[in-house]
Amino acid sequence: MEITINKVILCAVTDDCAKIQGIPAFIVKSEAARQERAMLLSRILQGAVHDMGNGVLIVVKH
Amino acid sequence: MPHGKSIGLGLILGVLARVSLLRSDYRQYPTYPHGYTSHLFLGIIAALVGAVSIPALLTKEWTAVTFLVIVAQQFREIRSMERDSLKALEDTQLVTRGSDYIENIARVFETRYYIVIFVAASAAYGVEYGTVFTGFLLGVITYAASILVARTEPLHRSVKVEVAPVNFKGASLYVGDIFIMNVGLEESRSYIAKHGLGAILTPKTETARDTLANLGQRQAILHDVAGILGVKKDLDTPEYTPVARRHIQTGRVGIYLVPEELDSELLTRIINRTPVLESSRGRTLRRQVPR
Numbered sequence: 001m002e003i004t005i006n007k008v009i010l011c012a013v014t015d016d017c018a019k020i021q022g023i024p025a026f027i028v029k030s031e032a033a034r035q036e037r038a039m040l041l042s043r044i045l046q047g048a049v050h051d052m053g054n055g056v057l058i059v060v061k062h
Numbered sequence: 063m064p065h066g067k068s069i070g071l072g073l074i075l076g077v078l079a080r081v082s083l084l085r086s087d088y089r090q091y092p093t094y095p096h097g098y099t100s101h102l103f104l105g106i107i108a109a110l111v112g113a114v115s116i117p118a119l120l121t122k123e124w125t126a127v128t129f130l131v132i133v134a135q136q137f138r139e140i141r142s143m144e145r146d147s148l149k150a151l152e153d154t155q156l157v158t159r160g161s162d163y164i165e166n167i168a169r170v171f172e173t174r175y176y177i178v179i180f181v182a183a184s185a186a187y188g189v190e191y192g193t194v195f196t197g198f199l200l201g202v203i204t205y206a207a208s209i210l211v212a213r214t215e216p217l218h219r220s221v222k223v224e225v226a227p228v229n230f231k232g233a234s235l236y237v238g239d240i241f242i243m244n245v246g247l248e249e250s251r252s253y254i255a256k257h258g259l260g261a262i263l264t265p266k267t268e269t270a271r272d273t274l275a276n277l278g279q280r281q282a283i284l285h286d287v288a289g290i291l292g293v294k295k296d297l298d299t300p301e302y303t304p305v306a307r308r309h310i311q312t313g314r315v316g317i318y319l320v321p322e323e324l325d326s327e328l329l330t331r332i333i334n335r336t337p338v339l340e341s342s343r344g345r346t347l348r349r350q351v352p353r
Binding site for chain 2: 035038039042043044046047048049050051053057058062
């Protein structure tokens with residue numbers, strides 16, 4: 001049986017490290033590069049990307 | 063053979079009843095040839111049990127009757143057999159059936175064997191007390207009555223289904239005015255806007271509102287829709303997962319999916335034909351509450 005962790009923020013992609021606390025964060029300044037990085041993380045971690053606004057994207061396992 | 067005619071006709075009508083109930087329904091059963099074979103075989107046993115029970119009763123063969131009752135008990139196993147096999151498939155499905163739908167299918171399968179036993183017994187009874195024609199007539203009437211009682215209700219009787227546009231407000235995905243989810247990736251947003259399909263289900267009654275609120279019922283709808291239209295989804299693209307979300311204020315439900323086949327007319331037809339699951343049928347205003 002496969003065991004996975006659900007309903008958990010796996011990581012964040014942001015333009016400013018001060019906006020994120022307590023979870024792994026990738027700091028990417030440009031919007032396009034942030035989208036690209038979030039897409040890669042989403043595919044790797046099989047999680048969904050959510051836009052929190054304010055330049056913060058989070059990858060969540062549902 | 064003194065009871066040859068009644069047993070023979072009961073057996074034939076019983077098996078015919080099982081064959082006619084074995085139609086490969088797109089929702090209920092995938093066309094597995096081995097599934098057909100095992101259910102046909104069990105159908106023959108059920109028909110035999112029903113056909114033999116009446117002559118055994120008439121000739122006061124109590125030992126035989128007792129054994130037949132024990133054999134009939136075995137058909138309860140059909141439900142767990144179907145449940146186990148469908149549950150085993152759940153892990154590897156992109157859009158699962160959900161436990162409510164599986165339970166419903168399993169119950170339908172079990173009931174079909176009782177119908178077979180009932181039809182075979184009625185036919186045998188008719189032959190014993192009349193002619194072969196009487197038995198035939200009684201068997202057919204029993205079959206028709208059983209089908210009428212055990213039929214499933216399609217969703218369109220209590221729910222209005224309309225196609226609704228899939229649209230975005232910022233990163234929020236909506237079907238019509240119902241919020242579905244937040245989609246963070248720009249690439250996924252533009253893909254969903256182009257290839258997504260949406261429908262809004264409006265309950266016609268209070269009980270239908272409760273039916274739609276049930277998670278099992280919504281998963282059943284999604285499974286049927288995804289099974290026929292297909293889904294553009296893989297494990298690493300969870301944002302393309304079909305979703306059914308409820309509008310709390312009105313009880314309406316928004317359905318969203320990214321199908322392989324972009325056919326909105328077919329989408330409404332599939333949702334209309336989805337069965338109302340017994341376990342999720344709304345009960346509001348029907349329950350007797352002591353005041």
